[in-house]
Amino acid sequence: MATVSIGKKSCTVNPLKMSQPIGGALAFMGLRRAMPLLHGSQGCTSFGLVLFVRHFKEAIPMQTTAMSEVATVLGGFENVEQAILNIHSRTKPEIIGICSTGVTEIKGDDVEGYIRLIRQKHPALDGLPIVYVSTPDFKDAFQDGWEKAVTRMVEVLVDRPGPNTPRDPRRVNVLPGCHLTPGDLDELRTIFEDFGLAPSFLPDLAGSLDGHIPEDFTPTTIGGIGVDEIATMGCAGWTIAIGEQMRRAAIALEAKTGVPYRVFPRLCGLGPNDAFIAFLSEIAGRPVPAKYRRQRGQLVDAMLDGHFHLGGRKLAIGAEPDLLFDVSSMLHEMGALVMVAVTTTQSPVLEQVQSETVLIGDLEDLETRARQAGCDLLVTHSHGRQAAERLGIPFFRMGLPMFDRLGAGHLVSVGYRGARDLIFGFSNLIMADAEAHHEPTPDTWRGTDEATGKGRAA
Amino acid sequence: MTSLSATIQDVFNEPGCAKNATKSAAERKKGCTKQLQPGGAAGGCAFDGAKIALQPLTDVAHLVHGPIACEGNSWDNRGAKSSGPTLWRTSFTTDINETDIVFGGEKRLYKAIKEIVEKYNPPAVFVYQTCVPAMTGDDINAVCKAAREKFGTPVIPINSPGFVGPKNLGNKLAGEALLDHVIGTEEPEFTTPYDINIIGEYNLSGELWQVKPLLDELGIRILSCISGDGRYHEVAQSHRARAAMMVCSKAMINVARKMEERYGIPFFEGSFYGIEDSSDSLREIARLLIERGAPAELRDRTEAVIAREEARAWAAIARFKPRFRGKKVLLITGGVKSWSVVAALLEAGLELVGTSVKKSTREDKERIKELMGQDAHMIDDMTPREMYKMLKDAKADIMLSGGRSQFVALKAAMPWLDINQERHHAYMGYVGMVRLVEEIDKALYNPIWEQVRRPAPWEQPADTWQAKAIAALDAEAAASTPAALAAE
Numbered sequence: 001m002a003t004v005s006i007g008k009k010s011c012t013v014n015p016l017k018m019s020q021p022i023g024g025a026l027a028f029m030g031l032r033r034a035m036p037l038l039h040g041s042q043g044c045t046s047f048g049l050v051l052f053v054r055h056f057k058e059a060i061p062m063q064t065t066a067m068s069e070v071a072t073v074l075g076g077f078e079n080v081e082q083a084i085l086n087i088h089s090r091t092k093p094e095i096i097g098i099c100s101t102g103v104t105e106i107k108g109d110d111v112e113g114y115i116r117l118i119r120q121k122h123p124a125l126d127g128l129p130i131v132y133v134s135t136p137d138f139k140d141a142f143q144d145g146w147e148k149a150v151t152r153m154v155e156v157l158v159d160r161p162g163p164n165t166p167r168d169p170r171r172v173n174v175l176p177g178c179h180l181t182p183g184d185l186d187e188l189r190t191i192f193e194d195f196g197l198a199p200s201f202l203p204d205l206a207g208s209l210d211g212h213i214p215e216d217f218t219p220t221t222i223g224g225i226g227v228d229e230i231a232t233m234g235c236a237g238w239t240i241a242i243g244e245q246m247r248r249a250a251i252a253l254e255a256k257t258g259v260p261y262r263v264f265p266r267l268c269g270l271g272p273n274d275a276f277i278a279f280l281s282e283i284a285g286r287p288v289p290a291k292y293r294r295q296r297g298q299l300v301d302a303m304l305d306g307h308f309h310l311g312g313r314k315l316a317i318g319a320e321p322d323l324l325f326d327v328s329s330m331l332h333e334m335g336a337l338v339m340v341a342v343t344t345t346q347s348p349v350l351e352q353v354q355s356e357t358v359l360i361g362d363l364e365d366l367e368t369r370a371r372q373a374g375c376d377l378l379v380t381h382s383h384g385r386q387a388a389e390r391l392g393i394p395f396f397r398m399g400l401p402m403f404d405r406l407g408a409g410h411l412v413s414v415g416y417r418g419a420r421d422l423i424f425g426f427s428n429l430i431m432a433d434a435e436a437h438h439e440p441t442p443d444t445w446r447g448t449d450e451a452t453g454k455g456r457a458a
Numbered sequence: 459m460t461s462l463s464a465t466i467q468d469v470f471n472e473p474g475c476a477k478n479a480t481k482s483a484a485e486r487k488k489g490c491t492k493q494l495q496p497g498g499a500a501g502g503c504a505f506d507g508a509k510i511a512l513q514p515l516t517d518v519a520h521l522v523h524g525p526i527a528c529e530g531n532s533w534d535n536r537g538a539k540s541s542g543p544t545l546w547r548t549s550f551t552t553d554i555n556e557t558d559i560v561f562g563g564e565k566r567l568y569k570a571i572k573e574i575v576e577k578y579n580p581p582a583v584f585v586y587q588t589c590v591p592a593m594t595g596d597d598i599n600a601v602c603k604a605a606r607e608k609f610g611t612p613v614i615p616i617n618s619p620g621f622v623g624p625k626n627l628g629n630k631l632a633g634e635a636l637l638d639h640v641i642g643t644e645e646p647e648f649t650t651p652y653d654i655n656i657i658g659e660y661n662l663s664g665e666l667w668q669v670k671p672l673l674d675e676l677g678i679r680i681l682s683c684i685s686g687d688g689r690y691h692e693v694a695q696s697h698r699a700r701a702a703m704m705v706c707s708k709a710m711i712n713v714a715r716k717m718e719e720r721y722g723i724p725f726f727e728g729s730f731y732g733i734e735d736s737s738d739s740l741r742e743i744a745r746l747l748i749e750r751g752a753p754a755e756l757r758d759r760t761e762a763v764i765a766r767e768e769a770r771a772w773a774a775i776a777r778f779k780p781r782f783r784g785k786k787v788l789l790i791t792g793g794v795k796s797w798s799v800v801a802a803l804l805e806a807g808l809e810l811v812g813t814s815v816k817k818s819t820r821e822d823k824e825r826i827k828e829l830m831g832q833d834a835h836m837i838d839d840m841t842p843r844e845m846y847k848m849l850k851d852a853k854a855d856i857m858l859s860g861g862r863s864q865f866v867a868l869k870a871a872m873p874w875l876d877i878n879q880e881r882h883h884a885y886m887g888y889v890g891m892v893r894l895v896e897e898i899d900k901a902l903y904n905p906i907w908e909q910v911r912r913p914a915p916w917e918q919p920a921d922t923w924q925a926k927a928i929a930a931l932d933a934e935a936a937a938s939t940p941a942a943l944a945a946e
Contacts, residue, residue: 043503
């Protein structure tokens, strides 16, 4: 429905986009005792690390090959070698995930080749899985880095089942997109388990970045899916991919193991959850538990209560493709009008966004268009705060980074419950804004805001 | 690149740095920072350092020439504050793509500058070079020059791509850019005998504003602050100051020294963290100004302000002293804050059980020894577990550090306070010191500590992870012989 256009500016102003190497690194953080390693200058890691610390309020494991100018020109074999050996001896990880960056891609470092050589030279590394993914930061975006990293994990870490490997129909592989929070994964795990299914999340940020108090100081991730569990994903009955970005990994998994997959492009809102719960009921061979029948009713009630506030709202949203599609569709289904949609990178879901156009652009585009369209609700990550202030419209933070509010990791949008609470969150924000800025006065009788020009962008 | 490497050699040659002066020529050439260790490094790059040093200039458009990573992952993440312009918080980047890499990104950079000048009309555009265009050979100096000629707006190249070194080098390279292209390019409308520069102060959490009123009261004018709450024209006119104060340890020593060399502006190294340091700094400013011709009565007025502010601050802090008796602090931070905060904490009656000196210079370390005695624990580089052990061994009651190491304390259910650039409170000057003490008190006596340390009803005290961590550390200590440690 929507046409996708690409911005024509030479200068990106107030970026919405983040780079793909750190999207890849975040995916590796969903693995147990993992150490993500960026092959690049130390700043590449440092910026990503600070970003994640501010978002999750957690210690973040992330290392660098610390490429100097000279090493960049001569090639980074020695830096990659030293980095792997240092990480191996100091932090004893179960897996190292390497993402390339702009400088090392330009030089054309053959990291796969390096890893083979390093393994030959250092037999002590036998048994330590090393997954490499190419993620130059001069193309694509955060979500693409996540997608590529998960696909590589499947290609490298999942065992090809033998002819006699038994299948366990109770086991389900779940491939969550990077738009899902640790809180979302916890909610999904509960849902799967209530159907008697045993989910394996790849990656599983709920194990590592949910904010629990770890058992000990570990310089690697403090939880997440283990390499051993990933290896056996070929024994599952189904693979469920959440978000279009995970289709590639699901296909790779099917190609390697024959496990059939289904992609759920969205899990926020009534329709998508009906489809999801019905599917679980079908593959589990169990009726829908009473708990979810009740929760469905609660969501329906929340929709009834919330539509007074969300109906007719003019939404401006900036987010990565899958989050954009998910949240804007839910709000559209609540009666909001998706006036402005800005995203970071190409994706097949963009055409399905309930808006005339989707622009691959930045937050300056979002702000300008929101002002032009008279939008009265802004949804984007924390970097939208300056735009929201200038526009004077209510601002709901979604996506990464969310550094100026607590609880980024526990904002739940999936399931009936997630959608219910999200609708309450949006509605409450709008009510608070109405009380603060849009109380009627003797002068507002002809138009709500045109007369006073107060608050909303005119 | 030749000019950049020449600049770097020049920066490494800093005669104002005592540590550097004692090195051989060959050692000096290697630079002043340890070689980064792949897989064991932490900290920002030279680009990061340059951006930190200059971004607090509030009316400048800061344009990052590079792929999205350099700016998109990091913008608007510093706590500097502005008294007016907001442009510095608007993020500009060329966000270069594959085409720019194949055909060169100079055209895109030029057009980006054009768009900024047309849309935002800033007094200046600062263009930051990054690794990728440095590799592909984009000549930002030439583009900046052409853009300046075409648009009539100063366009300043900041040549500090990340891979040339760490943050500290980037601070200095940023200083070089100011020296080469900005300082001394404009004349102030008027000057006074009371004009000073403050160099290396970033106005984090607006803390400069806790000192500025005192200077205002004394009639001392900050002609230019490089760079906190600074404006482009102020920096351009800063060569007319009578004296300068260098705040952030050695980060911008090259700026202070070269301004002394070129414009005869004497400088001193001082700090506004801690009561005595604040007083010393005010005295030193007055002394230098009088030396340069200001009326001698400035001294008496300064002493009067110092006496008043000290009395007020001491009185405010005195009520905490009984609450802090026997309370121990572990301080983990870099550079500037180490020695200046040490003095501040001792003033509040806290006992200091250790401090890190990772980013500190040898002079910093000497200062710490002076303040804490010869047996002070100085920690060069610690793993989280070692830090935790230190917290436990030293029986510290609170840890003060930057954001990166906060989780060591917090996950161990220990009080923690942020004293680095991401912090939310302003600790500078006399009122800042009182604030710091108040915050430490709030942290120490918060009722959560007792609750969060209590094991769950179904857990034995010996089963808590803290107890296990200590047991593991003890076991490690028992297992590791001095020989084994030496081999490591």
